[in-house]
Amino acid sequence: NCPGRTEDGLGMIFGVNHIGHFLLTHLLLERLKECAPSRVINVSSMAYKWGHIDFNNVETHKTLRTSNSFMQMFKAYCDTKLCNILFTRELAKMLQGTGVTCYSVHPGTIKTELTRNFPTIAKILTRPMTFLFFKDPMAGAQTTLHCALQEGIEPLSGRYFENCAVMDVNAEARDDATAKKLWEISERFCGLS
Template structure:
């Protein structure tokens, strides 16, 4: 058999074996491996019932990428996330805009003070401002000095008073700003101030009762300290300086009042009873502000025809030391930012007192109550003429202007906080 015939025969043998040359056909020693997978002639496996399930793709959510990195989100899901984020951002911006708009409305309608529009000068005039070392009193004194007035800062603290006088002289360019000692809680100090003033100052055109307290602090007195500082002391000072005011008419008296007068109630049976605790202090403050309004009303009646007019001025909600002075330090830190946002500045609070002191044409409104640089009505309790006369008579006794008042009967009352003791720390007045 030739070689060509042997090769042709080998191709025909099963398994593809080849015969050795010169030999008969023989099977191959190493059979050819079969390919994986079902034989073309093998029957197909049975198809499972139900819909066909496609093999899991590596592009499905949650499947890791080919390099083991985090899976990619489908474009649709990424779009939904972007829309949610954009909507949240727009909502926050809208909320912030609404809050800002509400604050602007609140500020311009309730917080911002109406400015005093009077442009009159005060050259040759003399003004006394009690508590002029800080807050509303300092801003009032500064404006009066800018208009050319000689300004006397009547304050309890010498250091703070002289520092405030220096600041006002420097800022206003007016060197006629001086300090004089006055402690409204001490009636002897009130008399001493009046004597010193009348002996050194030939004029008095404006008397502005700005000083006041809202708390007794650590002081323990055998009388109502809040009423003494806010009403009785100013009542006595007005009485002592009234001849000089009349001599320089037209002149004015401005009494710092408050909207708290509407909550006040004067109990004449215990008007000068000592105050103890913050609840009694709040009531005593409201009572003293009611006394301010009634005092102004009665004073206007008694001064009719003298050329001396008087006004009760409400400065509005002001960010000053009046209420934050005695709160704990931690509470002061919490309230200070809030007060800065929702309360007027001392300069804003000074506008209504300045209006009452300077505005022309309001003489016929003597004895009235002003807020936001215009006259306002007061509740019935604050326009009770009978109560105003009774308060005047009681104040004369408390100020020692009558024989019965040389020593206040209420000073014999025992303090509800315990036996009366001498004050060991006086609260600072504005």
């Protein structure tokens, strides 16, 4: 299995990148409604494009990928970024008319410590790309800040933003049936249903 499991037995990448955010948002929903207008911003990634949700694997193993190879862990990361977009999409539907809006964002590829646990060779190979093409944290925060603060974007609730602009997503990230099924499984894994 992917390295580590949460205390609830979920795959670590799935638990941290999706289920934890799902539960936290659920726990805050009533307060967000009381304080409306309010916004929920889910940090996704353009890596969602390489993601896929294998519901049979999720149901059987409580994780998105069952291998611990570097490539499978990267794919699991991509899968969770797709989960973030689908979660935002379904959440927006449920919150219509409440004054709470939500957005998913790709902040860009940012110079962070994300690669600190990568194999040494992967660190060496990615260092030149990081230096040349990655954003600093200040630049990487701009799309998140845009979605948190920009007036007039409320009609775009549920949409995906990149470089402070709404972007179209691929078919799997727009699939309402997949979003609903992910929501139901997430509720069950969180003990909410």
